[in-house]
Amino acid sequence: MMSEMLHRPVSLGSKRSPDPIDLFLEQHLLFRKHTVRNASCLFRVVAEQVYDTQMLHHEVRMECVRYMFRKRSSFRRFVSGDYDEYLWRLQMPRTAGTMLELCVLGHLYRRNVIIYKPFDLGDLVIHREGYPETLRVFVNHRGHFDSVLMKSEIELAAIGQAVAFKLLYKHFFRLPDIDLAVEWMLHPETFRWGTDLEFDHRGNAIRLLCSNGRSFKLDRPSHTSCILANYQGCPFHNPRLKVRRFMVSCMRRLLERNRPPISYLTAKSLDPYMYRNVELNCLQEDLRKSINSNVYKGDYNFKVGAKCQVESEVSQRLSVCHIQAISEDKSSCLVFVEGQGKFKDVPYNNLHPLPPNEFQPWDCKPKERSERNRRFKLRRMNHQMNHRQNIKKAAPGRKKLSQPTPTIQCHQVAPLPDQQLASAPSVPQVSMPPSQTTLRPVFLPPSLVGPPGVVQHNQELLPNSIQPQHLMFRPCGPIFYVTPPRAEAAPGLVPHPFVVRNSVVIHSNPEPNPPPT
Numbered sequence: 001m002m003s004e005m006l007h008r009p010v011s012l013g014s015k016r017s018p019d020p021i022d023l024f025l026e027q028h029l030l031f032r033k034h035t036v037r038n039a040s041c042l043f044r045v046v047a048e049q050v051y052d053t054q055m056l057h058h059e060v061r062m063e064c065v066r067y068m069f070r071k072r073s074s075f076r077r078f079v080s081g082d083y084d085e086y087l088w089r090l091q092m093p094r095t096a097g098t099m100l101e102l103c104v105l106g107h108l109y110r111r112n113v114i115i116y117k118p119f120d121l122g123d124l125v126i127h128r129e130g131y132p133e134t135l136r137v138f139v140n141h142r143g144h145f146d147s148v149l150m151k152s153e154i155e156l157a158a159i160g161q162a163v164a165f166k167l168l169y170k171h172f173f174r175l176p177d178i179d180l181a182v183e184w185m186l187h188p189e190t191f192r193w194g195t196d197l198e199f200d201h202r203g204n205a206i207r208l209l210c211s212n213g214r215s216f217k218l219d220r221p222s223h224t225s226c227i228l229a230n231y232q233g234c235p236f237h238n239p240r241l242k243v244r245r246f247m248v249s250c251m252r253r254l255l256e257r258n259r260p261p262i263s264y265l266t267a268k269s270l271d272p273y274m275y276r277n278v279e280l281n282c283l284q285e286d287l288r289k290s291i292n293s294n295v296y297k298g299d300y301n302f303k304v305g306a307k308c309q310v311e312s313e314v315s316q317r318l319s320v321c322h323i324q325a326i327s328e329d330k331s332s333c334l335v336f337v338e339g340q341g342k343f344k345d346v347p348y349n350n351l352h353p354l355p356p357n358e359f360q361p362w363d364c365k366p367k368e369r370s371e372r373n374r375r376f377k378l379r380r381m382n383h384q385m386n387h388r389q390n391i392k393k394a395a396p397g398r399k400k401l402s403q404p405t406p407t408i409q410c411h412q413v414a415p416l417p418d419q420q421l422a423s424a425p426s427v428p429q430v431s432m433p434p435s436q437t438t439l440r441p442v443f444l445p446p447s448l449v450g451p452p453g454v455v456q457h458n459q460e461l462l463p464n465s466i467q468p469q470h471l472m473f474r475p476c477g478p479i480f481y482v483t484p485p486r487a488e489a490a491p492g493l494v495p496h497p498f499v500v501r502n503s504v505v506i507h508s509n510p511e512p513n514p515p516p517t
Helices: 002-006 020-027 041-051 057-070 072-078 083-090 099-108 151-172 178-186 250-256 264-270 278-293 367-394
Strands: 030-033 111-116 123-126 133-139 145-150 195-199 205-210 215-217 307-311 318-326 332-337 342-347 442-444 471-473 498-501 504-507
Touching: 020 030, 030 151, 041 057, 041 099, 041 133, 041 145, 057 072, 057 083, 057 099, 072 099, 099 111, 099 123, 099 133, 145 151, 151 178, 151 264, 178 215, 178 250, 178 264, 307 342
Parallel strands: 111 133, 442 471
Antiparallel strands: 030 145, 111 123, 133 145, 195 205, 205 215, 307 318, 318 332, 332 342, 498 504
């Protein structure tokens, strides 16, 4: 008796009012699994029941076309018009499948076919004793196809889905009390009549008991991870914050505050009594993101820059092209054809998407996030520019100080009679020394500061960039510019074979023993 009370019927977990057709099928232990409403719905249904996945719908379509091409004599009488043109149009993703393609696929995969219609328990379309399995397909008055599953199949699918999601959230993410969270979110009536706790010999709460007979095992902090953003604020996982004897997990704290720790779609997937249509939810979410982000997803909603196929008007051939421009009314577009290497104006209806195995999906980043980052960068650049303008306005006549130059510009004086002039190339002046130059103290001969008859005192001897504290006086001798070992002289300085004395360039050979620097 207790086991019957704890057992629940398998449902789809929809919050909306159920479809009357679905209620009619559930009364006869049948479930309708909805598929996306496009031209590939028939091939998705067959791919799911044959290959256990809807991702192979394009391969099922191409197998149908090839089988009809081989069995021309068997299916030619069911097609009005050109048979080859019919097969050519059938391989395009925009062409919807009909009852003829359903019968073809039934013979191709050796399956019996049962067709269900609104408020009808099904009609047997194909029945062969050699066909071991059956395809159950629902079709409405608009020609849309859905899968029909038995109650035993939907129960096994719900259990398998719950096991897969529990391995992810409980054993990989290691969330605490995940079973309790699923029951709390989806079936709150379980805790309406009160609960009780079960303790071990150490005084730790190990199980939560409900009045209706259900019980949930409580996890310990040593085997779980914190669900909060900062685990240091969680008393369950941070032993330093223990405030009472019976610690409550972070998952239970969120549930007590009416804050769902996981999404309701995830909770439905974790419940073994609910079957979630994952394929349909993922396709709808992907379509919503592509519309919000304005990206191309490999369908007939083409965008500028998309890589697709173009149909030739002369011969029935498909060529790979790239869309350059699309007219406003979507009647024509400019494409670049890869095989021909030129631009063409083609009708919009002649474009077809690439096969799923050749399509490269576009990046689906949120548009508002990139726009927010761009505005932040512009605001920061404007702030920097305003800061620089304020500095210039505060000191309009201020100039940037330059580095002291390694050369001394002095007025030329009369040479001594015992010195020989040497013709040296003109040395260009530089404003800043290179990094490898090592500045040393400069020695000025007394002639530069000697009697007034030699140098006029009303003329400036040194540039403003050289301060007096950088100068040293010593007896008359040559001036050296010292460079580091294994480094060439900087441009603008005197090469090593020459020595500067009294602003006159002479050879260093006449001086046998130059004074040390």
